[in-house]
Amino acid sequence: MTMTMTPGEKRGKRRRPGPPAVPVRMTIKRKRKLLQIIAAGTSPQRLVLRARVALAAGAGDGNEKIARALDCSVKTVREWRGRFAVRGVPGIFDKPRSGRPGTHGPSARLAVVAVSTSLPPDGETAWSQAAIARRLGERGLDISRAAVGRVLAEAHVRPHKVRGWLNRADDPSFWAKAGAVCRLYLNPPPGTVLISIDEKTGIQASPAPILISRDGPGGTRAVSSSTSGTGPSRSSPP
Numbered sequence: 001m002t003m004t005m006t007p008g009e010k011r012g013k014r015r016r017p018g019p020p021a022v023p024v025r026m027t028i029k030r031k032r033k034l035l036q037i038i039a040a041g042t043s044p045q046r047l048v049l050r051a052r053v054a055l056a057a058g059a060g061d062g063n064e065k066i067a068r069a070l071d072c073s074v075k076t077v078r079e080w081r082g083r084f085a086v087r088g089v090p091g092i093f094d095k096p097r098s099g100r101p102g103t104h105g106p107s108a109r110l111a112v113v114a115v116s117t118s119l120p121p122d123g124e125t126a127w128s129q130a131a132i133a134r135r136l137g138e139r140g141l142d143i144s145r146a147a148v149g150r151v152l153a154e155a156h157v158r159p160h161k162v163r164g165w166l167n168r169a170d171d172p173s174f175w176a177k178a179g180a181v182c183r184l185y186l187n188p189p190p191g192t193v194l195i196s197i198d199e200k201t202g203i204q205a206s207p208a209p210i211l212i213s214r215d216g217p218g219g220t221r222a223v224s225s226s227t228s229g230t231g232p233s234r235s236s237p238p
Helices: 007-015 028-039 045-056 063-070 074-087 105-116 129-138 145-155 173-185
Strands: 193-196 207-212 220-224 229-235
Touching: 028 045, 045 063, 063 074, 105 129, 105 145, 129 145, 145 229, 173 220
Parallel strands: none
Antiparallel strands: 193 207, 207 220, 220 229
């Protein structure tokens, strides 16, 4: 005996519902950290995707809706939604890999030094390497305690001997501007001379490198680039 299925029955068979979406609890603190990860220029794209998945899940969106909006698979959404639901923000980071430790670029090294010279956490007199790694992890930079120790040693920074702290706004745009200054030091445009000028001891040092280039037969052009902006000025011929 041969049995046939109606189109409606076939559609119902193809659209078998998957497991229900895992409920996610979103707090103000978690949301702020996820937004920092998305805004940070140092965040890998895979981490940004996971943060967007977590945000959408916290807003109550279903897995299929999130997958369509972010152009990824439902399996990906289900995995990172589940990890965020269990572990919070740390759950969207990759687990440490065995083997040779990874290397970190100038922006990451700058972030380590910046945290180590900032005001320590409440109740602490100085930053520990583990605390620095945790703080950077909250901001989207996956770095180990050992890597923090290597960066501090190479920079000759000892947090327990810091007697003053640098206070800066917790603004992702700061890191983008600071990274631009680092790249200017490392890769100055061809045919230019990069000069860094510090002021007297005890006075705030100028973070702005001065980039000098020829500007036609009439003179030279000095461009000062800093974390607060870029301001060109014109000078007379040497």
